[in-house]
Amino acid sequence: MRVRALAVRIVNQFLRDKRTLALLFLAPLLILSLMKLVFGGQAISPVIGIIDAPAALTDKFEQLNAEAEIVLYDNYDIAKAALQAGELDAVLQAGSGIPELMLEGSDPSVNRAILLLVQNATRIEGGHNAPVVNYLHGGPDLAPFDAFGPVLIGFFSFFFVFLLAGVSFLRERTSGTLERLLATPIRRSEIVAGYLAGFGIFTLLQATLIAWYSVHVLGLHMAGSIGSMLLINVLLSLTALTLGTLLSSFASSEFQIIQFIPIVIVPQAFFSGLFNLDAMNPWLQKLSLIMPLTYGADAMQGIMLRGEGWSDLQLDVYVLIGFSVLFALMNVVALKKHRRM
Template identity: 65%
Template sequence: MRTRALAIRIIRQFLRDKRTLALLFLAPLLVLTLMHFVFNGQQVKPHIGVAGIAPQMYESLNIKDANLTSYDNQKDAEKALKNGDLDAVFSIVNGQPAILMEGSDPAVSRSVILVLQKALQVNLNVPKPNVSYLHGGEDLSSFDSFGPVLIGFFSFFFVFLLAGVAFLRERTTGTLERLMATPIRRSEVVGGYLLGFGVFTLLQASLIAWYSISVLGMYMVGAVGLVLLVNLLLTLTALTLGTLLSSYARSEFQIIQFIPIVIVPQVFFSGLFNLDAMEPWLQKISYAMPLYYGADAMRSIMIRGEAFSDIQLDIFVLLGFSILFALLNILALKKQRAI
């Protein structure tokens, strides 16, 4: 009953605080929408200058994926490159094709090479390979690819922040001390927080998942129920971790200081970036990061359509993290009351 009373109180406080509600529910949607527009737009056509190539050769290049400009000589083309009008200059020197890159953006450089290779291949009459996909497809954009990770990340991040600050405020305003002078058990305090915040995190997880899939049209072939389950577990981990760490913060500002230490490293190890190039022993750090398991499970469900049995390890590890952090929370409350 005391757990329920605490949960009801947290829910009531939450409903009074419109701005925090907005942060929890609207901020993730806003950021996801921005991400959607940034990474899901039309493919960028590189600007390529072509210098010193015979007209018939120029025609036969027949490049559709780039904006081509013809220059009379190499010098003019290089000048345009320097001015920032071009991304690359393509020329043929002594019968040998040559590309001069602007080079400051590796993504653009790669797309220039891709476009020119494609064009030269066609001209060499090499048969085009038939490409088929095991997962996803030709249309899978980068937003689709890391979207599932983002869904998990935003749920994690905002809940971590809110839970941390809420619990800290309970301590700094003296209400926690007052709470601990009632017959409530330490486990009931942690349970009440889990229950009260749990209601909102469940709503948040559902909203983010629905918005990403139905409104932003994120690629999704798995079960919605599983997405919600993983998201909920991820937010429970964030909730227990946030309240645990807030025991070691003296102010809201010190909660913010946990972001570069606790949140940002998790982003790097969450699968947003390919870790294969990293030292193998460094890669193992990801095993200690809750977001790694959440992101892995979200990707498996949404892109590869995997079932519960395929991702159960991720689910159990997340559950384990939550339980571990909750128990540590109960222990940390001993700082507030001897029993």
């Protein structure tokens, strides 16, 4: 009898909380759909630039029915520039003598695919002409973790700061301290700025610790400067902070903050570069443009794998700052719900 009463109570509570109910049924579907989109598309097809290609070799590529796009170049420098710009995944110099293969190198899975393909093609062509392999970034020792580690660093700073900021701002509301705070002459913008400053100190510490640990303890491949890495990590955390406090206005309990994870956090993980999106429908790929983590992860990978400097990073930096400012302003407006001046 008591068991029944308890079960009925739980059913009633669930029926009252429409959002939780929706989450229970819809969130798994959402995440499964995302996984299908990311993993279920056609295979990744690398782009290989070939210089001085003998007709025999290009024919071999055709014959292999290779899942690769071949671009022909006459000039090594132009091909190299395309490789540096990220338009090519590899450049094969195939004139007379031993072929030379230059890999872009920042994605180990792409590296492997190209190596296999080129080895097959050159083997059929002429006995033991194994190509000499060079790497533009990274090297043969680059492990998968070196490639997605930078994304994970960004992801986890974002994730934890988002949760922490969301919950503490929510507490301010549920404990009544926000009401009391708003009964003082403080401006709404001052509240948002204060939160930014207070949490900013901890996000800076967090970013420093994470950067140091992943480079010096875990030994992640690090081509760029630790200063830029810190900058990106702090900016990403500030975005998470402003987004977390903003969204906490739309949650009435800690439980409902947790519910934002599958809606806000998980899709960003899928789109941010943890998985290769080349296999995904191009217009779906565009979704990644509205996700802050995309820019943070792109910058982190750029710094750690390719040693990118300011000129490559500045767009990501501006976009992240833009997100933070936008969320902070929206938060100032959202506070109007509690005090209309």
